[in-house]
Amino acid sequence: MAKIDFAKAPTLHDVAKAAGVSKGTASNVFNRPDIVREEVRERVLEAAKSIGYRGPDPKGRMLSAGKVNAIGVATVEPLAYFFADPYARVLMAGITEACDANGTGISLVSAANEEELAWNVHSALVDGFILFCLKGADRLIALSRERQLPFVALDFGTKDDAMSVVSIDNIEGASRAARHLAELGHRRFAVLSMEFIEGSYGRATMERVNAASYSTSRDRVRGYFEALEAFGIDTGNVPIFETLCDRETVHSALEEIFASPSPPTAILAQSDRIAFLALDWFKAKGISVPADVSIVGFDGVPESATSTPPLTTIRQPIAEIGRRAVRAILDHAGETWREKIDTELVVRGSTAPPRD
Amino acid sequence: MAKIDFAKAPTLHDVAKAAGVSKGTASNVFNRPDIVREEVRERVLEAAKSIGYRGPDPKGRMLSAGKVNAIGVATVEPLAYFFADPYARVLMAGITEACDANGTGISLVSAANEEELAWNVHSALVDGFILFCLKGADRLIALSRERQLPFVALDFGTKDDAMSVVSIDNIEGASRAARHLAELGHRRFAVLSMEFIEGSYGRATMERVNAASYSTSRDRVRGYFEALEAFGIDTGNVPIFETLCDRETVHSALEEIFASPSPPTAILAQSDRIAFLALDWFKAKGISVPADVSIVGFDGVPESATSTPPLTTIRQPIAEIGRRAVRAILDHAGETWREKIDTELVVRGSTAPPRD
DNA sequence: AGCAAAATTTGAACCGGTTCAAGATCTATG
DNA sequence: CATAGATCTTGAACCGGTTCAAATTTTGCT
Structure with missing residues (x-):
């Protein structure tokens, strides 16, 4: 195995010396060749070639430029999360697209x-962060603040105003979902929510909802109820079950919901993932969707189009969120940039009028 | 929108001045606090806090350390490719895992x-590259060489010895696939290959195979034939069809293959992707797999377990390749590191004895 | 108190470039 | 031929740290 000595790489200074010019001129040869006299330029280039210099090291450039031309995408999950989760993947596609278009690099940071x-x-080594907030958002935000770089948080409801955020309108989206079901004629509902408070699950009261530390979950409930009330439905009777978005908590919530003497005909799931788990449960129980019960998800991940049945859901423009976040960092570093993006109801096969 | 002036961030020098110590001492406070007298340490920390200094800027550290603690994953595809392609995703999972474990960052580079x-x-800004070689590998390699950083190429057959490579044994893997089919009793085969030469497709002669610029495709053919010959099969009669791994070229190859008076009973597909496209075609034609024809893929992407029927394939330890590549950069920078990883036959539902 | 050893602190050099005011050289014009 | 103006080149300062030999202060002991 040939050992190559990477340490001895020549520097701009070496080139300048070899060509008999100043470091400044040598630098110009690589960055603004037009202002260097042709003869000198060639001499420098030749010297560079002869001592094996391949152009300025980005490390040096970066220091003096003060920027590295890359943004970091940070999350609390392990790095592999970026490549595994469907939502994350679509988001990253949007982020990368915007970065690509701008010649900006991407660094994944997590732990x-x-x-x-x-x-x-x-x-x-980044010029700013996009915070992919799931759990542990607070810590992530605190750390980013400390770093004193521009950052933008994604789709994370927080009361914190002093921060850039790109998010969707959860209330509006949720109310679209509920309205759709109500318009189909449904009158008995149940909500399958994400956590209101880290780690908690089970039947939730409205007090708990209002005390939520995750405002996304809270806002979606509010959106649902707003729409239902417009149809004269008594939301006091609509059970809310908090889940951890995993099989166990979703299924046990459903057990409880359908143990009722008058079970709901429509389920409002706060995420597609929850909806998929619910579909599994319905299938296992022989409950037919949408004939026996309708369900609408939230997010619009790609899988929602191909599930059985295809899921009616509220589509977030996930990739667009990613793109906007990048633009927020690039174009609005230093300001507090807040932006809300619209959602869209996608009607597919998991909703139908109630059996009656 | 409050405009924050990120430019005025205090530097170590400011802290030192404010605390009345030298820059060197201030630096020590953050990097080797133990060698600084407690009283001084606290004075510096206090000064830092009071002027809003949050610790050394990585840009400066990086320059003097000479390394950035991140590796770049480079490919010629657009960045989004990393999040879209199944093979890429599994690979990235392996890479990120190894990086995570080492506290190394990841930068995605592409264009x-x-x-x-x-x-x-x-x-x-990276310390080394992992080259994710698909098309355009040569350019990528040339560029990386120029950059004069350690790099390792992935699973890319090349005659170039002066380069680190982590790859799988394509010949061995391919021969496992062929042997499996031969042992089931198959005697009439066809090969659906990836490109031998960029952009070409259609029926390929053995000359073309031997002239391949993509040695992966070539080696897989060699592996297939090696195993078949061991069973006394005349490989001269086994048609090889080069495809672009897309629907059109795969389907037209199959049209031609099955137009033969004595069509094959077994298909050797050089990638799972090709195999999936073939499954589509068989389904459309009403040809039953594995009753009418058997097929084995190559790669073992996650989807192969859930296709209809589940695909018998040669599993590459994709994530492991990623991990090893990271180790190669981290532990063997500067040497020419070459490593071959074993593949494994995974028997699933797409292969069975021939109908006879 | 006196002195050597141990513990700290300093200051300059360095990492690899970029930038820009000032100086040097060249060109064109009267 | 002199000179203003245009074109190049230089050299020093700077980006934000780290490092280490040398200088300084403390500490431990007699």
Whole structure:
């Protein structure tokens, strides 16, 4: 195995010396060749070639430029999350697209444990962060603040105004979902929500909803109820079940919901993932969707188009969110940029009028 | 919108001045706090806090350290490819896992057009590259060489010895596939290959195979034939069809293959993707797999487990390849590191004895 | 108190470039 | 031929840290 000595790489200074010019001129040869006399330019280029210099090292350029031309996408999940989760993937597609168009690089920063995350956020070579907030958003935000770089949080409801955010209108989206079902004639509902408070699940009261630390879940409930009330439905009777978006909590919520003497004919699921888990449960129980019960999801991940049945859902323009986040960093670094993007109801096969 | 002035961020120098110590001491406070007298340490920390200094800027650290603690994953596809392609995703999962474990960051570098790619490779702030070679591998390799950083190419057959490579044994893997079919009793085969030469497709002669610029395709053919010959099968009669891994070229190859008076009972597909396209075609034609014809893929992407029927395939340890590539950069920078990883036959539902 | 060893702190050099005011050289014109 | 103006080149300052030999301060002991 030939050992190559990467350390001895020649520097601009070496080139300048070899060509008998100043460092400044040598620098110009590579960055503004037009202002250097042709003869000198060629001499420098030749010298560079002869000593094996391939152009300015980005490390040096970066320091003096003060920027690295890359943005970091940060999350609390392990790095692999970016490539595994459907929502994350579509989002990243949008982010990468916008970065590509701008010649900006992307660094993935994350870490399973708190300490490493702090280090990673503090030491990432980036010009700004896009915070992919799931759990642990607060920590992530605090760390980003410390880093004193522009950052934008994604779709994360927070009361914190002093922060850039690109998000969707959860209330509006949720109310679209509920309105759709109500218009189909449904009158008995149940809500399958994401966590209101980290780690909690089970039947939730409206107090808990209002005390939510995750405003996304809270807003979606509000949106649902707003629409239902417009149809004269007593939302006090609509059960809300908090889940961890996993099989166990979703299924046990459904057990409880359908143990009722007058079970709902329509389910409002706060995410597609929850909806898919519900579809599994219905299938296992021999409950037919949408004949026996309708369900609408939220997010509009690609899989929602191909599930059985295809899922009626509220589509977030996920990729667009990614693109806008990049633009927010690139074009609005330094300001507090807040932007809300519209959602869209996508009617597919999981909703139909109630059996009556 | 409050405009925050990110430019005025205080530097280590400011802190030192404010605390009345030298820059060197201030630096030590953050990097080797133990060697600084407690009283001084606290004075510096206090000064830092009071002027809003949050710790050393990684840009500066990086320059003097000479390394950035991140590796670049480069490909010629647009960035979004990393999040879209199943093979890429599994690979990235492996890469990220290894990086995570090492506290190393990941930068994605790519570009659709040649010029930008060159710029991106030259200016990426990384300590080394993993080259995700698909098309355009040569350019990518040339660029990486120029950058004079350690790099390792992935699963890319090349005659070039002066380069680190982590790859699988294509000959061995392919021969496993063929042997499996031969052992089931098949005697009439056809090969659906990937490109031998960029952009070409259609029936291929053995000359073309041997002249392949993509050695992966070539080696797989060699592996197939090696195994078949061991069963006394005359490989001269086994048709090889080069495809672009897309619907059109795969389907037209199959049209031609099955137009024969004695069509094959077994198909050797050089990638799962090709195999999936073939499954589509068989389904459309009412040809039953594996009753009428058997097919084995190559790669073992996750989808192969859930296709209809589930695909018998040669599983590459894709994630492991990613992990090893990271280790190669991290542990063997500077040497020419070459490593071959074993494949594994995964028997599922797309192969059965021939109808006879 | 006196002195050597141990513990800290300093200051300059360096990492690899970019930038720009000032100086040097060249060109064109009267 | 002199000179203003245009064109190049230089050299020093700067980007934000780290490092280490040398200088300084403390500490431990007699």
